[in-house]
Amino acid sequence: MPELPEVETVVRDLRPLLVGRTVEAMWAGEQKLRRPWKVMWPRKLVGTRVSEINRRGKWIIISLTSKARGRPPAGFLLVHLGMTGQFTVMPSADPIKDHTHFLFFLDNRTNLQYRDPRRFGSVEWFPPNTDVEKHLGEKLGPEPFGLPAQPFRDAVRASKRTLKAILLDQSVVAGVGNIYADESLHRAKLHPETRGADLTDAGCDRLRKAIEVVLTRAIDGRGSTIRDYVGGSGLRGGFQNEFAVYGRGGEGCPTCGAEVQVLRVAGRSSHFCPACQPR
DNA sequence: CTGTAATCCTGCGAGC
DNA sequence: TGCTCGCAGGATTACA
Numbered sequence: 001m002p003e004l005p006e007v008e009t010v011v012r013d014l015r016p017l018l019v020g021r022t023v024e025a026m027w028a029g030e031q032k033l034r035r036p037w038k039v040m041w042p043r044k045l046v047g048t049r050v051s052e053i054n055r056r057g058k059w060i061i062i063s064l065t066s067k068a069r070g071r072p073p074a075g076f077l078l079v080h081l082g083m084t085g086q087f088t089v090m091p092s093a094d095p096i097k098d099h100t101h102f103l104f105f106l107d108n109r110t111n112l113q114y115r116d117p118r119r120f121g122s123v124e125w126f127p128p129n130t131d132v133e134k135h136l137g138e139k140l141g142p143e144p145f146g147l148p149a150q151p152f153r154d155a156v157r158a159s160k161r162t163l164k165a166i167l168l169d170q171s172v173v174a175g176v177g178n179i180y181a182d183e184s185l186h187r188a189k190l191h192p193e194t195r196g197a198d199l200t201d202a203g204c205d206r207l208r209k210a211i212e213v214v215l216t217r218a219i220d221g222r223g224s225t226i227r228d229y230v231g232g233s234g235l236r237g238g239f240q241n242e243f244a245v246y247g248r249g250g251e252g253c254p255t256c257g258a259e260v261q262v263l264r265v266a267g268r269s270s271h272f273c274p275a276c277q278p279r
Numbered sequence: 280c281t282g283t284a285a286t287c288c289t290g291c292g293a294g295c
Numbered sequence: 296t297g298c299t300c301g302c303a304g305g306a307t308t309a310c311a
Contacts, residue, residue, distance in 0.1 A: 002304060002305090003304060003305090006304075032287095034287070034288095034305090034306080034307095058304095058305080080305080080306090081304085081305090082287095082288095082304085082305055082306085083288090083303070083304055083305055084288090084289080084290090084303090084304080085304095099289080116288095117288075117289050117290070118287085118288045118289050118290085118303090118305095119287075119288055119289085120287065120288065120304095120305060120306080121305090159280090159281095160280075160281070161280085161281065161282085162281095162282095165281085165282085168305090168306095170305095170306085177304055177305070178303090178304060178305085179304065180304095224304080226303080226304065227290085227291080227303075227304085228290095228303095228304080229304070266282080266283095267282080267283065267284075269302085269303090281311100282310105282311085283309105283310085283311085284308100284309090284310085284311105285307105285308085285309080285310100286306100286307085286308080286309100287305105287306095287307095289303100290302105290303090291301105291302090291303090292300105292301095292302090293299105293300085293301090293302105294298105294299090294300085295297105295298085295299085295300105
């Protein structure tokens with residue numbers, strides 16, 4: 001579900017609700033997430049305080065600090081929302097929904113909760129001396145904002161894969177998923193099956209800028225809710241109403257009116273306008 | 280190197 | 296209604 005704009009919205013929502021709060025108690029369910037996690041949690045996270053929450057690609061990084069000397073070590077929580085993850089702060093009095101996998105009870109009668117019906121997400125704890133940015137950076141490409149032109153051209157043209165596959169590859173650019181890959185390709189007027197190696201300088205530059213514009217607008221719209229997604233305070237997104245092609249197969253292209261087509265590319269359904277995005 | 284399919288899961292809409 | 300089928304925002308792995 002969540003791509004960069006959704007994750008960014010969650011982080012922005014959660015920041016004022018979480019930073020400075022102390023974890024007073026915690027609960028974790030029995031079901032496995034994508035990676036083994038519960039056993040890694042020192043119970044001692046109780047008593048720690050949230051000092052920061054940040055995003056890198058589609059990952060959420062929560063920094064926990066010890067509240068006082070002699071208290072247990074804190075560290076970091078690395079969270080990925082997978083397809084259906086929801087990460088919210090809610091009043092403790094609210095009922096707990098199905099598929100909730102952990103709760104952090106905070107010091108102001110609220111709790112941080114992770115809910116994920118399909119359990120494709122993950123939650124991992126790392127010790128205080130971990131360089132989380134570096135750890136993520138080993139597999140993640142750069143953030144898609146303010147990218148310099150030449151390295152992006154080089155990265156795209158180094159591959160003979162389709163543009164769709166390249167955009168979904170988190171090691172090229174971090175944060176783009178199926179929705180925003182299709183929307184970016186439409187904005188750049190590039191066919192999803194075009195080969196990276198075949199792009200001109202101008203094509204690479206259009207694509208780079210299109211990604212940035214699309215993601216920025218999606219963040220402004222608080223992300224896209226197709227089914228499950230909610231932000232950190234439980235609010236749905238709004239950008240789904242501005243899709244040019246995603247989920248609009250058979251409907252008219254907003255630019256030229258031609259019928260939006262759907263193809264399977266890189267194993268994912270890919271929506272594009274055959275007139276605006278010729279091969 | 281590329282592409283494809285399967286895998287991890289639950290839920291929902293389409294079609295019969 | 297109720298059933299089956301296919302598909303869904305992600306990421307990894309095995310295999311051709």
